[in-house]
Amino acid sequence: DAGVTQSPTHLIKTRGQQVTLRCSPKSGHDTVSWYQQALGQGPQFIFQYYEEEERQRGNFPDRFSGHQFPNYSSELNVNALLLGDSALYLCASSLETGPETQYFGPGTRLLVL
Amino acid sequence: AQKITQTQPGMFVQEKEAVTLDCTYDTSDPSYGLFWYKQPSSGEMIFLIYQGSYDQQNATEGRYSLNFQKARKSANLVISASQLGDSAMYFCAMRDTGNQFYFGTGTSLTVIP
Numbered sequence: 001d002a003g004v005t006q007s008p009t010h011l012i013k014t015r016g017q018q019v020t021l022r023c024s025p026k027s028g029h030d031t032v033s034w035y036q037q038a039l040g041q042g043p044q045f046i047f048q049y050y051e052e053e054e055r056q057r058g059n060f061p062d063r064f065s066g067h068q069f070p071n072y073s074s075e076l077n078v079n080a081l082l083l084g085d086s087a088l089y090l091c092a093s094s095l096e097t098g099p100e101t102q103y104f105g106p107g108t109r110l111l112v113l
Numbered sequence: 114a115q116k117i118t119q120t121q122p123g124m125f126v127q128e129k130e131a132v133t134l135d136c137t138y139d140t141s142d143p144s145y146g147l148f149w150y151k152q153p154s155s156g157e158m159i160f161l162i163y164q165g166s167y168d169q170q171n172a173t174e175g176r177y178s179l180n181f182q183k184a185r186k187s188a189n190l191v192i193s194a195s196q197l198g199d200s201a202m203y204f205c206a207m208r209d210t211g212n213q214f215y216f217g218t219g220t221s222l223t224v225i226p
Contacts, residue, residue: 055212106157
């Protein structure tokens with residue numbers, strides 16, 4: 001049973017550029033959440049997707065956007081990158097009917113220069 | 114506002130001993146879930162244990178148990194018989210009624226041989 005997968009594992013961008021991160025949920029999961037984890041901090045909730053719609057959003061600017069596809073996979077897009085966007089981006093999947101267990105992927109480490 | 118507090122930035126424990134990692138939370142939601150995750154240096158968040166706010170008994174998963182004291186709004190993680198592989202960051206998290214997750218700042222656990 002495949003767990004949550006994310007790509008790429010590492011990414012280096014420069015300020016002002018745009019980036020797209022990808023996530024495939026655990027088999028059978030229909031809900032995907034994205035988190036940003038800065039160095040030495042806990043994960044911060046960005047947003048959650050269910051049925052291809054953004055259902056919840058944390059305190060992140062509109063530069064952060066996402067998408068969920070019919071197969072439940074998801075993308076996180078960040079426009080106009082800032083140095084402060086450098087972080088580990090974690091994707092997590094869960095079941096709408098059973099949110100008590102949320103499984104995380106290995107993350108994408110983004111470095112903005 | 115939702116809030117998770119982990120007051121122990123770092124903890125040390127002797128191998129084979131038990132250790133308690135503290136977590137307090139603040140919420141006005143009547144229904145919520147409490148989680149503990151382990152994050153090794155590789156970055157992946159590993160689900161350890163879950164406690165629902167209406168669960169009467171404390172959750173246990175192998176060597177992990179959650180000491181849930183609802184009136185005190187605390188959800189401490191107890192790891193019994195510590196192993197060298199338990200050395201990692203540990204995060205307490207809460208899921209609110211809107212399925213949004215909030216994480217603490219983490220506790221770094223080091224197991225000493």
